[in-house]
Amino acid sequence: MNVGSGLQRARSFMILATMLYRASHLVIGLFAVVQHRPGLPVAWLVLLAAVGCSVWVWGGALARGVFSGWAVWADVVVSGCVLPFVALEWGGPLVPAADGWVMLLGTSAASAAAVAFGRIALAGAVVVLTATHVAVCRTVGASAVALDGHLISLASSAIMAWVFWWYLNRQGRLLDAASARALAAEAQKARYAERIDHYRALHDTVLATLTAIAGGVDANSPQVRERCGREAAYLRRLIQRTADEEYRPELGAALERAVRSAESLGLRVITQYHNLPEAPAEVAAAVADAVTEALNNVRIHAGTGRAYLTATGVGDRLVVTVVDRGRGFVPDRVTRGLGLRRSVHARLAEVGGRAVVDSRPGEGAVVELRWPE
Amino acid sequence: MITVGVVDDDRMLLDGMRSWLRDVPGLRLVASTATVAEFLATTCGAVDVVLLDLVLRDGSVPAQNIRRLRAAGSRVLVISTVPDRSRIVSAVAAGADGYLTKDNDLPTLVAAIEEIAAGGTAHSPEMAFACAHDDDPARPRLSPRELQVLLDYASGMTLKSAARRAGITVNTAKDYLDRVKAKYQQAGRPTYTKTDLARRVREDGLDGC
Structure with missing residues (x-):
């Protein structure tokens, strides 16, 4: 009580x-x-x-x-x-x-x-x-x-x-x-909306691709294979997120949007979630915006086609990392840090979180987001 | 020459593996079957590295599959479509020497097979992530350093940057990851007794080979 x-x-x-x-x-x-x-x-x-x-x-x-x-x-x-x-x-x-x-x-x-x-x-x-x-x-x-x-x-x-x-x-x-009944009904409604979202996304991606292949599209062409890979990654994330017993729709959905927008631009994002904590909508949005910017940085500057996103809950604290194995940079004197500084640091600070960027030339880069700070 | 086997009940994956590995110098695919029992029945003598699907549809238990293959003298690289964390952890405890998701490219897969054949461990961010976020109260105790390197590696960092952040050499960092695997295997050992092994060998008909 x-x-x-x-x-x-x-x-x-x-x-x-x-x-x-x-x-x-x-x-x-x-x-x-x-x-x-x-x-x-x-x-x-x-x-x-x-x-x-x-x-x-x-x-x-x-x-x-x-x-x-x-x-x-x-x-x-x-x-x-x-x-x-x-x-x-x-x-x-x-x-x-x-x-x-x-x-x-x-x-x-x-x-x-x-x-x-x-x-x-x-x-x-x-x-x-x-x-x-x-x-x-x-x-x-x-x-x-x-x-x-x-x-x-x-x-x-x-x-x-x-x-x-x-x-x-x-x-x-x-x-x-x-x-308690009202809360349960609300949660039920949120789950239902989430499911409809998934169905819509599955319809636009996996189902459309499978239908096209069944209809005789050359499944071995590079475009189709790339698309299949991207959609397989989407299904994988979906299974991982729903398998999390403490699954919170808001944060997971916001991160998913960030990942999909990066993947639609050709970056492969290997994603792992664990125990996502409950976070207010504005925190979920800020974290997702920062992730989007970090993934953008990887796509434009790192010279690699893949990035790693992990989001984990440690107690009530959320720790999100965006990591790449690309060319890296000297953290103190980066012009490219402009985007990082403005979009990542400022965005996280707005909601009471903190961003740490770590990199060395030739070693890739790590953007770590923590909330609350 | 490294001999390689595949146990997976996905026809398409078996076909794909066959065509993938056919042209890799230094590797020879000697058997591909849908179950472990079938695999042990068709191979006589040890296969160096077996790629084992984490969850087979015949209802067999992953840990048991791994023990049977190890008892037959093979090293095991576990593969799966979705990184199912609790099963990955029990696979490591049961003696798997590596874990990869099936969407990795051929060079990654070959490197993992070669590492395992040489007696090493094929680490992957997914395997590190499963161990780093293992909520089981019976999990082995990791030192703060081991956990830090494990977490960094799980987040996708190269061993080199994980080592730099911990202030240690790459070799030491790799030692840490190996030690985590060893701790899990030690913790998982009680179910892996000599009589158990002998019984398995008899069941699998290996002593008559």
Whole structure:
């Protein structure tokens, strides 16, 4: 599940909502202590413990995107059960206006429990909190009406949080399923378009050539043989690309266009792909443009009829090389580097990539493209 | 004189090979068949270099084909139309001494046959690429230098520029490539036992030759 999924958004919202609920109780507590017990250290300690426990539970949940079950249990026990007894034991004679806020902590603990726990654990937490409320009210001799009020607000906090969470959780899952379906449909559509592209290309090349040969064209003439060689190379690349399990249509298709335009001008391009990474359309276009220019350089300057193109994914990084075994050049003082400098270096830099050119006279040349840099 | 055999089930390729190799001085094509079993049945005594199609249509396993030919005393140059990388790697591990795609020209092919007949390895960018990008977790460990030379050679560079970029001599660079092949063969050896070999020899009827 990724951070932006519907389920995660539902979870984050419930963390935020229960956190605001708890924050309201702490604010009530702060006013109560300042107004009624400013000189009593235990009251301040209880407030401090409640704040610390809350920061630990909700801070951790915000950081991780999910409640920690142990932390919420600890909050139920400490804020919901222990602190009321501490206030009762050492807080001096109880005054509802001064000490009632401590009982509120249990209701916000119950709301967090409704989000963090399964049904059985939630029921357990509510039972423990109810028992605490009953015990505290009995001890201070509160009226039955006050106890009922406490218990109703405890139960409704748990039930409301649980219902909200159930609803948002369900909506989140539905949303995730819908976006997964939309993505799959999109991919299906892209694959279909890609296939139609292939059929069209096969129709214009291999099928046309085979039909011409079947119809009686001299298959041994140099032109036909050259054309057959070129089309065999096309089929070879096609098989290699589709065989790649992590096949990404955009980059592969862009490189294919670069190769075919070079081959149509008479350069043989021996191509090998491996694990092409996913790249944005503008990166695919920039890399393909740089490859086109590098292949042009080979065709015009290298004095060789063949070039080697490799495109591989190393993790999320794309490494493309255009290599020839032609006459090479001195890399520092090349006039022919103009095309390389402008089209290759600049084009790659535009999309956050990097090009390195390496050559020696008599040793061919290497143009290496990396993205991201 | 180097004796050469071809095992391929593509009629057109067999015919083409025959006419190609007929006029090459120093090479003699002694057998061309569609399967390894057929090949071993028709040849008596070792053929120096066998050109073996990577994927035969008889359903045989490439590695097994290579072992049988090696057991019969031949060296093997694997050829195929499409560079199927995982099969190339297993062919190297099984003892193939080289790999070429079928679209190479005659001089390249002859040079590869001569290199293999002399006991060397016919390296090709495709073979280097298959080893360099082998994702198998059980792949042999290559040193950073070996991997660099392998990657550079796989990208189509000449051995000379791969050597210069690594700051070593051409001979050392070639040693590195040979060492990569040797590592694969060592890693692939466990399935290649002496009893296995003896059984193969009996099966192929070589001991009665």
